[in-house]
Amino acid sequence: MEFSPFNPIVKLCLQGMGMEENSQPQKAVELFLQVWNEATNNFEKFLAAHYIARHQKTVSDKLKWLETALEHALKINDDSVKSALPALYLHIAQCYKELNAEKAKEYAELANLYKNNPADKGPFYHGTKADLQIGDLLTAGGNSNYKSEFKMNHIYFTALVNGAGLAAALAKGDAPERVYVVEPTGNYENDPNLTDKKFPGNPTRSYRSEAPLKIVGEITDWQRPAPEELQKFREKLADNKGEIIN
Known part of the structure; x- marks a missing residue:
């Protein structure tokens, strides 16, 4: 599911x-x-x-x-x-x-x-417009994919390939959308910006880590959102004041 x-x-x-x-x-x-x-x-x-x-x-x-x-x-x-x-x-x-x-x-x-570390073992994905290679490391401390003025204290990823695809589609820039298969190199936790917020638990299976993510592959077969749906998400991001972007 x-x-x-x-x-x-x-x-x-x-x-x-x-x-x-x-x-x-x-x-x-x-x-x-x-x-x-x-x-x-x-x-x-x-x-x-x-x-x-x-x-x-x-x-x-x-x-x-x-x-x-x-x-x-x-x-x-x-x-x-x-x-x-x-x-x-x-x-x-x-x-x-x-x-x-x-x-x-x-x-x-x-x-x-049931409150302990996430039981989710993946596979995990990261969506972006960056052109990366297998073996590269994604690290925290860079600018947000969505609002370049925000520095990211964590690196974010998901166990839902289409969720990573949506993140790639929303990322700034005109480069092609990329969905990479990633492996956490350290501990990770539920994304608190999403967990138990609007929906119970972490239905988007979204996580974050202070440790790097290692790129181990790329997925090309994922469901791209319709243009009108994508526009709605872009409007929500535009209205965001940074309180849920870490």
Whole structure:
């Protein structure tokens, strides 16, 4: 399963989040319920239940939807969903604080258990317009691919080839888009700019490292976004003030 911002269900979720940001919670709930009704797989059901849960008025109703989200998440053997488990277990634990102290402790322990380093073993990809060779090292400290005025303290990569392709398409410059296969040479962590932000966990399987990435190959067969979708992403980047670009 590859998370995509172009998926119709994901688009509905984004619309619902937009309603939340515009202080229209009722319209947001209606959209999330539409997501629930139109969901066709466990991942989409998991997303819908997650968003519906946060609009519930009582602890018991919130807990019911969180446990529904967990039920569907546990049916998916995928690193993008596993990354959501720590926060999901923690939210359930917080609900149980008012209902069952023993269960609250149990879920809090599960949250800590799943909070360790990413389990994702790749393969990993980095999208750019730079012309690089196998064996080259990508290092932190350079300028951002998207806003050249920002220095990067980390080097970023993803386990989704199409996600790397989108990054390449958005990178500044007129050179051809390149998606390289990379290997981390040191420890890496979930990208905090994305993890548990708009979506639960790290569905884009995006990571960052202070250690170099070694280029071990190149991918040419990846899905390029439609021009209109690409333009939307460019507009979002143009509006960014740098708070999520490290």
